[in-house]
Amino acid sequence: MAKVAFLGLGVMGYPMARHLQAKGHEVTVYNRTHAKAERWVSENGGRTARTPREAAQGQEIVFACVGNDDDLRQVTLGPDGAFHGMGAGSIFVDHTTASAEVARELYAAAREKGFGCIDAPVSGGQAGAENGVLTVMCGGDADVYAKAEPAIMSFARASRLMGPAGAGQLTKMINQICIAGIVQGLSEGIHFGKKAGLDIEAVLDVISKGAAGSWQMENRGKTMNQGKFDFGFAVDWMRKDLSIVLGEARKNGASLPVTALVDQFYADVQKMGGNRWDTSSLIARLEK
Known part of the structure; x- marks a missing residue:
C-alpha cells in the first residue's frame, strides 16, 4: 500500500480516487473546487489539500485526471503545482487525455527534478471508472x-506500458479514432434499418453476434435506437480528444479522412445543443 495523492475529482477522478482508498492506499485529494474534495473525504476518508503542491508533498505516487493540456500544466508546473512538492524517487501518473507533446514535456521536467512520470490515459468512460474496470495505456x-x-490496478481491468513518454497518449488517440468510426457506422446502420422498417432491436441482437459486433453496439445500440444520450462521455470531450488526434496527425503525416469527417459531424451535434450528450448521439444528426 502506498501514500498517494489524486488531483482532479471529476466524473473519472472521483471514483478512481475512491478505489485507491478502498484498496487500502493512504489518499490525499485535491480539487479546484475545494468543497468537492471535502465531500469526497466525508464519503471515503483520507484528507484534502488546498493546492496540488500541498497534496503532493510526502507522497509516493501522485495521480492526476484533469481537463486538458493547460489544466495539466497548471496543476503540475504552476506556482502551486505538484512538481514543486514531489520528492526524489516519487512517481507522477497522469490519467488526463492530453497531447503527446505535454506528456513528453512533463516527463522531461520530472526527470530533471529526480522523480518518475507516466502518461496513462484511460478508456472505459464513467462506468468503467465507477466499477474499477478501466483500460490504461501508459508511456x-x-x-x-x-x-x-x-496502484493503477486499483481501478483498472487492464494496464500496459506501450512505449516511452507519450506512447500512452498516442495509444489513446488510436482508441478515439476507432471509436469515432465505429459510432458513425453504427449510427448509419440503425438509421438505415429504421428507414427500411425493420425491428432495430432484433437486428442488433442478430448482427451483434457476427463480424459487425462491437462494444458500442452491445452497450449503446439499443439506447441510440431509443434516442437516449446520457451516458457520461460528452460530445464536447470527444471533440477535444479528436482535436488532439488531428493535431498529432498533422505533425506525423497520418491521413485520417474519416476521423476528420466524424469530428465535423460532432460539431453538427453541438450546434443541435448536444454538447453534453453522449458520443453515441451521432445518430441524432441523421434523424433531425
Missing part, C-alpha cells in the same frame, strides 16, 4: 511503470 520508463502498476 514512460519500464522501471517506473512497474512501481506504479499495482
